[in-house]
Amino acid sequence: MNIVILAAGQGKRMYSALPKVLHPIAGKPMLGHVLDTVQKMDSMVTPCIVLGHGQEAVKAYLNKNHSNFTIAVQAEQKGTGHAVMQALSYLNEDASTLILYGDVPLIQASTLKDLLLLAQDETLVILTQELENPTGYGRIVRSLEGEVTGIVEEKDATAEVKQVREINTGMMACPTKELREWLSHIQPNNAQGEYYLTDIVGLAAGQGMPIRTMMPQYGFEVEGVNSRVQLAALERTWQTHLAEELLLKGVTLIDPQRIDIRGDFNCSNDVTIDIGCIFEGQVEIARSVHIGPYCVIKDSKIGANSQIKAFSHLDGAVLGESAVIGPYARLRPGTEIDEQAHVGNFVEVKNSRIGKGSKANHLSYIGDAQVGSRVNIGAGTITCNYDGVNKHQTIIEDDVFIGSDTQLVAPVTVGKGATIGAGTTLTKDAPEDKLTISRAKQLSVEWKRPQKK
Secondary structure: OEEEEEEOOOOHHHOOOOOHHHOEEOOEEHHHHHHHHHHHHOOOOOOEEEEEOEHHHHHHHHHHHOOOOEEEEOOOOOOHHHHHHOOHHHOOOOOEEEEEEOOOOOOOHHHHHHHHHHOOOOOEEEEEEEOOOOOOOOEEEEOOOOOEEEEEOHHHOOOOHHHOOEEEEEEEEEEHHHHHHHHOOOOOOOOOOOOOOOHHHHHHHHOOOOEEEEOOOOHHHHOOOOOHHHHHHHHHHHHHHHHHHHHHOOOEEOOOOOEEEEEEEEEOOOOEEOOOEEEEEEEEEOOOOEEOOOOEEEOOEEOOOOEEOOOOEEEOEEEOOOOEEOOOOEEOOOEEEOOOOEEEEOOEEEOOEEOOOOEEEEOOEEEOEEEOOOOEEOOOOEEEOEOOOOEOOEEEOOOOEEOOOOEEEOOEEEOOOOEEOOOOEEOOOEOOOOEEOOOOOOOOOOOOOOOOO
16 A cells, blocks of 8 residues: 655644644654554555655654655645645555545554555545534535535535535545546645645546545544644543543543553553553553552553552663552662562662662662662662762672661672661772771860851
């Protein structure tokens, strides 16, 4: 099959320097959603993307995030028919052509597969929708027998045609050879002076080509975006759909209207998610996890029966079973938390592993460290991992107790079973099973507190 994605529009009503198709839905540019859907349909197909306004920014996004596409340029925006004309040289005439839109981001792969199946037998297939208020959309015009005879745009419609509730979504599939012929005959004889792609429907009907219509499973699949108001509304519609899918899979959402999913979210059953949580990138959550309110979890994997308490941020972290994180904890990329380990309030962990049953419950920084099992890290402990040029590793072996307000100046190793006294600045390795302490001698001197003048 051929796939053409129209993405040349300026999007004046967005009032933005950013090209319209790069505005995000669920954390991903609208055009990215369409391309990912195409990939789900057939990873081997190479879509042709028609660019125009802001094409350099769109090309930069495509080159960074996608690999399989071709680009056609519509230098002047003269309508949808004119846009498809720019793609004709990239199309295989022996295959059907599917036409999509970069600002209609939530079309589903299952719908497009059904559309293409209907188009296999030299048929023009149009994706339509019935709306209570069809104002602004092109109307599907049918004969008395119910056959499609054409599409009339709102600005060209008579009062009678405007009563029709079945609208054209813009998405269609048809034989490529005939598409090329039809496009050569359309003219900009309309209220907007543009080459309408929809004019090919009347030409197809006049030639006796079978024209079929189908409707999507969900209304949001065909909703386009022309303003930030529509963008925000579609965002919430999509998030509501994702929340309903989670509920049907056995996930408890304290408030389904207060969750945001901005990536690929794989969540097992009996998970509870409190309000205000955001999930970004690739997130995997095993069964019976409890996530407290206002957590942000990105590119992370959370083991079964773990707890993520309120206001915690996880980015690139992997948690074992029954781990407890937060509240107000921050786990940065490269963090691994083994089963039954605890990372408490105002603790930051980066590029480190914390072993089974170990605890860092208060006000600590652990960076570039390997922490063994059953280790207790006291409040205010930090690993001094950066010398101003290079990062160095701290190794804390099993069964270590580290007192509060300790600085571990890397590279340094704390031996198995060692105890580090509170307030220690450790600059050399601490031996196994011994108390290591570095602390200035305590002095009391005569002194009078200054008085305010």
